[in-house]
Amino acid sequence: MLKPQEERRLQAGHLWIFSNEVNVAATPLTAFTPGEHVQVRSSHDRFLGYAYVNPRTLISGRLLGRDPDYPPGKSLLVHRFKVALAMRERLYPAPFYRLAFGEADLLPGLVVDRYGSVLVAQIGTAGMEAMKGEILDALVKVIDPTAVLWKNDSSIRELEGLERYVETALGQVPDMVEVPEGGVVFRVPLAAGQKTGWYFDQAGNRALLARHAAGQRVLDVFSYAGSFGLQAARAGAAEVTCVDSSASALEAAAETAAANELEVELLKGDAFDMLEALHADRRRFDLVVIDPPAFIKRKKDHPKGLAAYRRLNQLAMQMLDRDGLLLSCSCSYHLGPGELTDSVQRAARHLGRFAQLIGVGAQAPDHPVHPAIEETRYLRAFLFRVVDSC
């Protein structure tokens, strides 16, 4: 049961219940086991929805459904997956996308990526972990996959008191799959890859970059498997350089380049150091993309993270030749969009240059935004033209 007035946010569409909103005298949180399913009731004892609870976390409950006739279980999950699938099938020409994006698909704590007939799922909360069997059953019913992998290895699971593991749920999960995007067939490692294997969220921004790539010298920093760089190469870039600290990511990029007959220079190392080294070598580029990992995972990381974004944008801009383009990305929800554009602006001033914002990118539609949950709007991508000041 909630305290008086605390149902308002849920009624406005949000899915989270914070521990201080619960009437713990009537319903002590400690009486619940992590992941337990409950009915959420207002202070007037009105049914608000079904949720799962974790007494260990600040977000002590997440709403699974508001219809009293559909308690959490396989049939609710089947319904959710069908609704999610309908949008992806409408928008995507081939079955390669994020099928379920947590809260924004009304499936709090669950992510499912689709690689043709293979699914890779990630559970982030105890409440979803408790429904693991039903999630698999529902996916089998809606998608009929040949293989499913649980990639339950994210560090956020520790906050929920969950172990981290990678486990085959169904069939034979291949080590590598092929993902077609932007005219390139990418070789993508699943179990050994990052996240679920592929960053589907950046697909639109990769297309944005490719549109400007013909004839250009392109630098793809934090390239992972060469996703931006190789699409730029396919679009006719004069030369492409990818930088990443992960040897296996660059190996995948090399395989993709060979299989697609594309040329790319692959540099392994810390991005900050590599950018300094390239600058010292007097290398110049016309198009630079920076797509770092989240430097601000939690609010308390903000000051340090912001400093890292500022430094990175300056190092990247330094590499740009006259009239070059910088695509500056961040997947840190806690970095406001204005803070990222401000970082670029400061970098420009520091270098005595002038930056113009000429394009704004977003997370791809298979990562929808839940308008009541700001945290689901996390990806920022800004395309700047950088000219010499006069």
Ligand code: SAH
């Ligand atoms: N641009 C990619 C996604 C990048 S994810 C895409 O669109 O698919 C972030 C990448 O940064 C990862 O591949 C990770 O290996 C790499 N990385 C993390 N820290 C790094 C560092 N300090 N220097 C270089 N690369 C780093």
